[in-house]
Amino acid sequence: MDxxxxxxxxxxxxxxxxxxxxxxxxxxxxxxxxVINADLLSRSEAKHNVxxxxxPSIWRYLPLLPVSKMIGENTPMQAVGGTPVFLHPHSKExxxxxxxxxxxxxxxxxxxxxxxxxxxxxRAMEIxxxxxxxxxxxxxxxxxxxxxxxxxxxxxxxxxxTAPPAKIAQLLVFGAQVILVDGTYDDxxxxxxxxxxxxxxxxxxxxxxxxTVEGKKTAAFEVWEYFYRQQGSPDVVDMVDVSVVVSVGxxxxxxxxxxxxxxxxxxxxxxxxxxxxxxxxxxxxxVANAFFAGNEQIVPVRATTIxxxxxxxxxxxxxxxxxxxxxxxxxxxxxPDSEIIQAIGLVGKIGIFAEPAGATAYAGFLKAKQAGxxxxxxxxxxxxxxxxxxxxxxxxxSVQPAPIIEPRMDKLKELLKI
Amino acid sequence: MDxxxxxxxxxxxxxxxxxxxxxxxxxxxxxxxxVINADLLSRSEAKHNVxxxxxPSIWRYLPLLPVSKMIGENTPMQAVGGTPVFLHPHSKExxxxxxxxxxxxxxxxxxxxxxxxxxxxxRAMEIxxxxxxxxxxxxxxxxxxxxxxxxxxxxxxxxxxTAPPAKIAQLLVFGAQVILVDGTYDDxxxxxxxxxxxxxxxxxxxxxxxxTVEGKKTAAFEVWEYFYRQQGSPDVVDMVDVSVVVSVGxxxxxxxxxxxxxxxxxxxxxxxxxxxxxxxxxxxxxVANAFFAGNEQIVPVRATTIxxxxxxxxxxxxxxxxxxxxxxxxxxxxxPDSEIIQAIGLVGKIGIFAEPAGATAYAGFLKAKQAGxxxxxxxxxxxxxxxxxxxxxxxxxSVQPAPIIEPRMDKLKELLKI
Numbered sequence: 144m145d146x147x148x149x150x151x152x153x154x155x156x157x158x159x160x161x162x163x164x165x166x167x168x169x170x171x172x173x174x175x176x177x178v179i180n181a182d183l184l185s186r187s188e189a190k191h192n193v194x195x196x197x198x199p200s201i202w203r204y205l206p207l208l209p210v211s212k213m214i215g216e217n218t219p220m221q222a223v224g225g226t227p228v229f230l231h232p233h234s235k236e237x238x239x240x241x242x243x244x245x246x247x248x249x250x251x252x253x254x255x256x257x258x259x260x261x262x263x264x265x266r267a268m269e270i271x272x273x274x275x276x277x278x279x280x281x282x283x284x285x286x287x288x289x290x291x292x293x294x295x296x297x298x299x300x301x302x303x304x305t306a307p308p309a310k311i312a313q314l315l316v317f318g319a320q321v322i323l324v325d326g327t328y329d330d331x332x333x334x335x336x337x338x339x340x341x342x343x344x345x346x347x348x349x350x351x352x353x354x355t356v357e358g359k360k361t362a363a364f365e366v367w368e369y370f371y372r373q374q375g376s377p378d379v380v381d382m383v384d385v386s387v388v389v390s391v392g393x394x395x396x397x398x399x400x401x402x403x404x405x406x407x408x409x410x411x412x413x414x415x416x417x418x419x420x421x422x423x424x425x426x427x428x429x430v431a432n433a434f435f436a437g438n439e440q441i442v443p444v445r446a447t448t449i450x451x452x453x454x455x456x457x458x459x460x461x462x463x464x465x466x467x468x469x470x471x472x473x474x475x476x477x478x479p480d481s482e483i484i485q486a487i488g489l490v491g492k493i494g495i496f497a498e499p500a501g502a503t504a505y506a507g508f509l510k511a512k513q514a515g516x517x518x519x520x521x522x523x524x525x526x527x528x529x530x531x532x533x534x535x536x537x538x539x540x541s542v543q544p545a546p547i548i549e550p551r552m553d554k555l556k557e558l559l560k561i
Numbered sequence: 562m563d564x565x566x567x568x569x570x571x572x573x574x575x576x577x578x579x580x581x582x583x584x585x586x587x588x589x590x591x592x593x594x595x596v597i598n599a600d601l602l603s604r605s606e607a608k609h610n611v612x613x614x615x616x617p618s619i620w621r622y623l624p625l626l627p628v629s630k631m632i633g634e635n636t637p638m639q640a641v642g643g644t645p646v647f648l649h650p651h652s653k654e655x656x657x658x659x660x661x662x663x664x665x666x667x668x669x670x671x672x673x674x675x676x677x678x679x680x681x682x683x684r685a686m687e688i689x690x691x692x693x694x695x696x697x698x699x700x701x702x703x704x705x706x707x708x709x710x711x712x713x714x715x716x717x718x719x720x721x722x723t724a725p726p727a728k729i730a731q732l733l734v735f736g737a738q739v740i741l742v743d744g745t746y747d748d749x750x751x752x753x754x755x756x757x758x759x760x761x762x763x764x765x766x767x768x769x770x771x772x773t774v775e776g777k778k779t780a781a782f783e784v785w786e787y788f789y790r791q792q793g794s795p796d797v798v799d800m801v802d803v804s805v806v807v808s809v810g811x812x813x814x815x816x817x818x819x820x821x822x823x824x825x826x827x828x829x830x831x832x833x834x835x836x837x838x839x840x841x842x843x844x845x846x847x848v849a850n851a852f853f854a855g856n857e858q859i860v861p862v863r864a865t866t867i868x869x870x871x872x873x874x875x876x877x878x879x880x881x882x883x884x885x886x887x888x889x890x891x892x893x894x895x896x897p898d899s900e901i902i903q904a905i906g907l908v909g910k911i912g913i914f915a916e917p918a919g920a921t922a923y924a925g926f927l928k929a930k931q932a933g934x935x936x937x938x939x940x941x942x943x944x945x946x947x948x949x950x951x952x953x954x955x956x957x958x959s960v961q962p963a964p965i966i967e968p969r970m971d972k973l974k975e976l977l978k979i
Contacts, residue, residue, distance in 0.1 A: 199617070216648075217646070217647055217648035218647055218648070218650065218911070218912060219645070219647060219664075219911075219912040219913060220912070221645075222645045222647075222664075222667070227637070227639075227640045228635070229635055229636055229637060229640075229711075230634075230635035230636070232636065232712075232713060246637075246640075249640070249667065249669075251667075251912065252914065253671075253948070253950060289912045289914065290912065291912075292909065292910055292911055292912035293647075293911060293912030294650075294912075295650060301968075302963075304965045308957060309953040309954075309956075309957065311963060312953055312956045312957040312959075312960055313914060313949065313950075313953065313956060315960035315961070315963060316905060316906055316909035316914055316949060316956050316959060316960055317909045317910070317912065317914070318906070318909060318910040321963035322963060322964060322966060322973070322976065323963050323964065323965040323966070324965070324966060324967070324968040325965055325966065325967050325968065326967070326968040330968035331968065333968070334968045334969075334970070334973065337970060338970065338973055341970065342979065487734060488734055488736070491710065491734035491735050491736060492710050492735070492736040493636070493637075493710055493711060494636060494637040494638070494669065494707045494708065494709075494710040494711030494712075494735065495637060496670065496707065496731060496734060496735070530671070530950065531731070531734065532671060532731075532948065532950035532951060533950060535727040535730055535731065536727070538727075538730045538731060538734050539726060539727065539730040541730075541734060542730055542733035542734055543733070545720075545729055545733065545739035545740060545741050546740060546741065547722045547741040547742070547743055548740060548741070548742060548743065549742070549743050549744070550742040550743065550744040550748035550749065550751070550752045551752075552752070552755060552756065552759065555740070555752065555756055558740065561760065
């Protein structure tokens with residue numbers, strides 16, 4: 144594996160070789176960044192291989208991923224990523240050049256998290272781990288279960304027993320071994336870490352396993368390639384007017400997107416990182432609070448947002464999440480749950496069904512626009528991170544009930560005032 | 562519009578020009594087949610254009626569709642179709658050469674029905690209809706609402722007031738005007754037809770509007786193109802050992818798939834239609850009953866299957882659905898709901914989350930295999946027609962509950978017997 148040279152702690156900067164560490168920094172527990180071998184990559188024909196790949200999935204970026212090969216050909220594993228970028232039909236009305244929605248609900252298990260699970264599972268198989276374990280009640284668990292099933296990898300998922308039975312059902316359908324714990328998400332997290340260490344399982348936990356970010360960075364690569372094509376395949380893609388807007392919970396997705404752009408800077412394929420704007424719910428604002436305070440101290444909150452996928456008391460990847468904004472000239476914005484609910488309907492009206500966490504980014508875009516973040520040259524990529532089918536109850540709160548009539552034309556005419 | 566020459570009644574064979582009729586045969590109410598202009602097509606460079614199109618969606622087949630242009634570039638409209646074909650990792654164990662799952666849950670609104678809505682909406686815009694209306698409680702309504710939203714087309718959906726609020730919510734999120742009727746699906750169907758005629762709306766109703774089949778036939782084209790590539794791009798693709806297995810409710814999907822293969826035969830691009838095998842639930846067997854009786858008389862049943870998308874008392878496209886099997890050397894099979902539920906778990910274990918109607922086809926494949934339908938040369942394409950996220954309650958019935966433990970290692974070891 145000469146594509147990555149090791150890890151670097153995001154807190155203390157300590158460097159480790161591939162075999163030295165597996166998860167977080169042994170010194171201070173900081174999240175580890177995977178360091179790719181940019182020398183090798185820029186010398187190689189990586190860019191040609193990437194941009195000419197017939198595979199639309201994340202595996203077209205294999206030269207930039209810290210795994211040696213794609214596994215699971217012709218399975219859902221190979222169908223991760225390559226999600227569509229939709230142009231909002233009324234971009235101009237928002238005072239921007241392009242309002243783009245990147246629709247992650249089109250992933251195999253209908254969320255952004257498939258990107259992480261794909262690379263983590265590939266890594267697990269590469270290092271010969273028979274079992275991948277994670278703590279999750281939601282999209283991360285579904286993604287691990289689904290992608291593992293696709294390639295015949297065993298997965299174990301710890302979830303608090305209070306998790307909604309419907310979410311657990313999906314994990315079980317995928318054949319994952321689900322163990323409910325009589326405790327909180329944090330209890331499930333801790334147990335999964337201890338068990339992984341004792342039993343030699345590979346732990347996927349978000350904000351713990353460095354490879355989740357490596358999977359998530361592929362979303363940044365897809366944004367790069369979108370503009371690469373739009374700008375006529377230049378050597379260096381101009382990202383000056385590009386902003387990326389994404390919702391933030393534990394901070395791992397925004398960190399992953401940031402990592403992707405950092406890798407691209409390292410490779411010299413973009414002139415700078417797009418500005419990254421993180422959006423949190425007012426009711427789950429731990430990362431944004433640190434950003435507003437101008438530091439990297441993540442103080443736990445009591446999260447209560449309706450957007451369950453970003454409802455996080457203690458963000459496990461908070462420091463890097465703050466930096467995604469600070470290091471790119473970006474920002475954080477908070478939106479109330481009422482605007483998140485409203486945003487479900489707004490993106491619905493252009494044919495995209497988003498879960499609350501997905502619609503959060505759109506709500507944040509509207510707030511950022513009002514706050515003067517954009518200009519007529521701006522190209523804004525808003526991520527919808529998950530499908531509205533994952534949380535239909537919230538969707539129901541975003542709409543007015545339909546009228547009921549007797550099935551007769553006179554009643555219909557009365558209703559329609561025709 | 563020189564790509565299609567008119568319509569032909571599937572019952573009496575009467576032919577009509579494009580402007581003469583809109584929906585069903587004025588003589589006997591039979592479903593109309595759209596007649597494509599095969600002369601023009603084979604003379605043109607249609608095949609080259611299709612197979613070299615960079616667009617993976619259904620719009621790569623525009624030369625074979627009875628609409629003049631793609632609308633909704635860079636919207637979810639353009640992201641319909643191009644669904645992945647997964648190779649079952651244990652194909653050989655089933656005694657076939659290839660067991661392929663075509664996963665329609667990857668469409669924009671997560672079901673096969675998007676194909677139909679895309680072409681119907683394109684047709685509506687082409688003939689200047691301001692409103693598209695349909696009766697539906699489920700996937701067809703969601704597809705019409707979502708695709709209409711994508712391109713700014715107004716849609717109205719009639720549903721019985723007993724429809725699950727969660728399904729109605731999705732329609733409303735997409736901005737469709739939803740009108741609940743105090744009556745049955747049939748009442749909603751009838752009212753939509755009358756209203757469409759009186760108000761000049763365009764009626765999408767399944768088994769009524771001839772363009773739904775034209776959209777659905779694109780799934781057959783994708784199957785053709787899959788084997789076209791696998792066989793090394795021959796002039797004529799060999800379909801002798803190919804079978805297609807699909808679940809059947811109102812009969813429109815199987816009719817659409819059949820139409821696609823008939824068009825391909827007409828074009829000379831395949832040597833014969835694949836064998837088409839329709840699967841119904843024992844609790845919604847109106848089409849299969851006619852097939853077994855050896856006739857085309859569709860006798861209504863009292864449908865009660867758990868697979869709501871194929872729970873149909875009176876199939877509106879029953880005759881053509883019977884013929885899809887009879888004219889291709891295919892068959893019909895019935896499966897009990899218990900096997901449908903079981904099949905959700907079986908396809909889940911290879912990473913595909915299917916709604917009951919989608920898993921029905923897989924259950925039918927297993928039954929057909931046991932009945933000796935296949936041999937080691939068989940290549941079987943099983944359609945998953947919709948996402949399991951559409952009916953999580955059924956998914957819950959397909960799995961065993963997960964165990965609950967205290968979050969302690971000793972309890973975990975006890976559970977795992979480690």
